[in-house]
Amino acid sequence: MTVHISPNPVDAGAEFTLNVAIKCDPPWDMCTGRLSICDTNEHEITQLVLTEFKDQESRGSTVLSAPAKPGPAKLKILFKADHNVGLTEDMQTEVLLVIPPHASSVAVWDVPPAIQTEKEFSFHIGLRCSAGCALKGRPLEVFDQNDRIVATAITIGTWGDTQALHYAKVTLVAPNSLGTYEWRVCAPSSGLEVPHSRAVLKFPVTFVREGKYEIRINATNALTGKVIPKAQVVAHPFRSITDSDGNATLCLPAGEYRLLVSAADHEPYIIEGTVKDDMEIMAVLVPETDMTEIELEREYM
Structure with a gap:
């Protein structure tokens, strides 16, 4: 048998x-x-x-x-x-x-890439079960780099089109300390009819000074002059994305920066310098040379 x-x-x-x-x-x-x-x-x-x-x-x-x-x-x-x-x-x-116990996992999203000190900020946390258990009403705890609980949130409904990701929104006031720190979110395993594993996820948070200077970026194609929407704009740790007119804005504290503008099918645009006043930057991106003849024709017709 x-x-x-x-x-x-x-x-x-x-x-x-x-x-x-x-x-x-x-x-x-x-x-x-x-x-x-x-x-x-x-x-x-x-x-x-x-x-x-x-x-x-x-x-x-x-x-x-x-x-x-x-x-x-x-x-x-x-x-x-x-x-x-x-x-x-x-x-x-x-x-x-x-x-085994049901495997639990936690997720963190919408954490701002650069958070101004002593200002309010928000992000989302979520909890999922490997067996699809309904986890509405479950606590999630957020710990800072000093292992202190800075927030406790209760999960509500499922996020978007997901079937089992129960989420909560967390709103906090940033501490008055500059730098990047490792925080974590934890899902306690107690209090469930069917045993679940304890879930933990670490995530970075970066606290910065107030951005005093407005940097306006316009991204265009070097060959056609057309604007480039949805281009990624990064001056670490600050970031943005261009709108339908190819425009994006960063508010930066004074200092030295390396600005990167990148978009699909284009070579990245990079500029380095000192920020000490408002600025306008015309980011002209050159198309990648390995595009096929058909792709080039579509791009520049």
């Missing part, structure tokens, strides 16, 4: 498929035979009926639900003697079911 479980490991409380194949010598069709599927206490959970005779094997399958408690669990498969299908003596085997 051959037994296969799919998937295995299986999430606590989730469904799995139990497949059984029996091969005899000489081979014969044992379809309609019934096997007892028992738990570790040898209590019958269900019966599996052999429904197919193929490749000299009698086969059957059934769908079961895994126990809600994580850990190893044995299933006993018993095929009692049945002269109607030619089985003259009992046949049995055991299979081990591996049940």
